[in-house]
Amino acid sequence: MNSARWLPLVVAWPMFLQNLDSTVLATALPSMARSLDVPVLHLNLAITGYLLSLALFLPVSGWLAERFGPKRLFCLAIGIFTLGSMLCGLARDLPELVACRLLQGMGGAMMVPVGRLILLQNVKPLEMIRAMVWFTVPGTVARLAGPLVGGVIVTLVSWRWIFIIQLPLGMLGVFLAWRMLPEDASGPDRHPRVPFDAMGFAMLSSGLLAVISGLELGGKGLLSPAATMAVIALGLWALWSYRRHSSRAPHPLIDLRVFGHFTYRTAIVGAVPLRIAIGAAPFLLPLLMQVGFGLSPVQSGLLTFAGAIGSLSSRTTVSWMLHRFGFRAMLIAATLASSVCYVGYGLFTARTPQEVMFGVMLLGGLCNATAMVALNSLGYSDIPREQASHATTAATMVHQLSMTFGVVVGSTLLALASRLRGGPSAALQASDFSFVFFAIGSLTTLCVLGFRRLKHEDGAQMRGD
Structure with a gap:
């Protein structure tokens, strides 16, 4: 089978998992609220918690891939996401659910960018269009099929199954990635180990956290308009500060050049x-x-x-x-x-x-x-x-x-x-x-x-x- 087909499908599997999870969850919120005996609005914390964890760990995914190898990190990220999904299905109350969603977000933050990196490193330019055709399909299908899947699951069984079904899907993703993706380079072919840009990480993660939390909480009416604008402005200031920092740092976390x-x-x-x-x-x-x-x-x-x-x-x-x-x-x-x-x-x-x-x-x-x-x-x-x-x-x-x-x-x-x-x-x-x-x-x-x-x-x- 042509690598321009199977490789994109393997590395796009996390996009399928992530988009399916988010769209199915939105459909199941009313049922989850009744089961956990909390107002449905409070369950927005489960969605926001995932996004905040995603924002926190996204900036470091590229450095971790270069440090430990993209294939290893890719498999680990799917494993963390899958474990978080399973624990969400077993959560007994809202705090446990939010904590498990934070774990999910940690894995989700590393899956997608590392998958794209693997694709760029292993697909020839002439095959990239065909590869991207296959790469973009799973995530789009999951995002649009999610409401149907969520409606069927909530109607026929329990909301917990929207998380539990991620277990076999995630295990399949780890198996396929470990068996089919090219091995990480070793020895002199490895990227040099650059120092971790802690200052850049603090700026980027805090900026993303503020912007995403401002958009989410403000959009749901959980923050006043003034507080929303203040949080987003703070986040944008942090991101702007990182732009200046990256131009001077010898090894920026993300090179904006x-x-x-x-x-x-x-x-x-x-x-x-x-x-x-x-x-x-x-x-x-x-x-x-x-x-x-x-x-x-x-x-x-x-x-x-x-x-x-x-x-x-x-x-x-x-x-x-x-x-x-x-x-x-x-x-x-x-x-x-x-x-x-x-x-x-x-x-x-x-x-x-x-x-x-x-x-x-x-x-x-x-x-x-x-x-x-x-x-x-x-x-x-x-x-x-x-x-x-x-x-x-x-x-x-x-x-x-x-x-x-x-x-x-x-x-x-x-x-x-x-x-x-x-x-x-x-x-x-x-x-x-x-x-x-x-x-x-x-x-x-x-x-x-x-x-x-x-x-x-x-x-x-x-x-x-």
């Missing part, structure tokens, strides 16, 4: 609006189907699963299209098409035939997946090998912040639309979602401003030109 590569900067920073939209949609669509249209969790999951089918179908066309038209044209076309699809979601009503909704969401999944494959391929096209760990860690940090911000943007706009229609105490209606999806669709088009600056020859080594 990777953003000096134009294609990397365009693919990571320039695509933030699209990633925000991709983060918001899996949160908004199940709400629209269930709250707006009155569908059951299973019915909602069956409809939104169309996006996963669209994502899967992209692998049959995206490689050929990138070779034929180039990254610039494909990114602009896929972004604009994604924007149109988000606007299309806003036109859904309870009278819209479900076949039409399914088709639009299928097309949206196809367009989003095409854009993500192109971005993930182009972004690393000019990154030297010695900067690969810095590039993958920084990209994962930006991705996580964008996805978190996407949920916050979606929930904030939804609350604003409801308040404008019926006042502070108004219940959500289907019409409120139209405003949100129109806004997200408009936001997505901002990516085109950056993509237009790309040249046709950018990423040529990936296309074999």
Whole structure:
């Protein structure tokens, strides 16, 4: 079997686990609240705790991979995540659940960036597009299938099974990684052991913790607007301080000079609006189907699963299209098409035939997946090998912040639309979602401003030109 197929699938397995976990958990919160006898709002701590642990350990993942070897760390990270999942399923109360979610986050923080690093180190440039096609599919499928899986599990068995099912999946991931991934380099081929940048770690981790906690807690109404802005501002100040620190430190934890590569900067920073939209949609669509249209969790999951089918179908066309038209044209076309699809979601009503909704969401999944494959391929096209760990860690940090911000943007706009229609105490209606999806669709088009600056020859080594 071609390494450009099986290697991406193995290293993308953690993205499947992580995205499935987060989306299934959101569906199961009401059942968990009844079982643990706590208000459902308090269970937000389980989600926030995971994200905070993720923020704390993300910055150090690249250094650990260079220090101990990416394959060893990758397997250990999946093991830690899986152990945390199993313990979550056995938790007897909310404090135990939050503690286990912190353990999960520790593993989750290291799985994805190290997986990307392994991919960059072992896939040839000419095979990278095909590899990224396979790499992006599992996570997208899990994110869109999560509501369906969660609805089925909560309906048929217990919420505890949303965590327990991670045990065999995680063990399979460790087995496949240990058997199939290339061995870590040893002896003189190992990367030199650089000293740990403790000051940089403190700045980065505290900055990420503050920004993500501010977005999460403020977005859920657990902090006042003033406190939210203060926490986020503190986090941004810490991240800005790290930028100055990294330019002077001999061995920064994450070398921000990777953003000096134009294609990397365009693919990571320039695509933030699209990633925000991709983060918001899996949160908004199940709400629209269930709250707006009155569908059951299973019915909602069956409809939104169309996006996963669209994502899967992209692998049959995206490689050929990138070779034929180039990254610039494909990114602009896929972004604009994604924007149109988000606007299309806003036109859904309870009278819209479900076949039409399914088709639009299928097309949206196809367009989003095409854009993500192109971005993930182009972004690393000019990154030297010695900067690969810095590039993958920084990209994962930006991705996580964008996805978190996407949920916050979606929930904030939804609350604003409801308040404008019926006042502070108004219940959500289907019409409120139209405003949100129109806004997200408009936001997505901002990516085109950056993509237009790309040249046709950018990423040529990936296309074999």
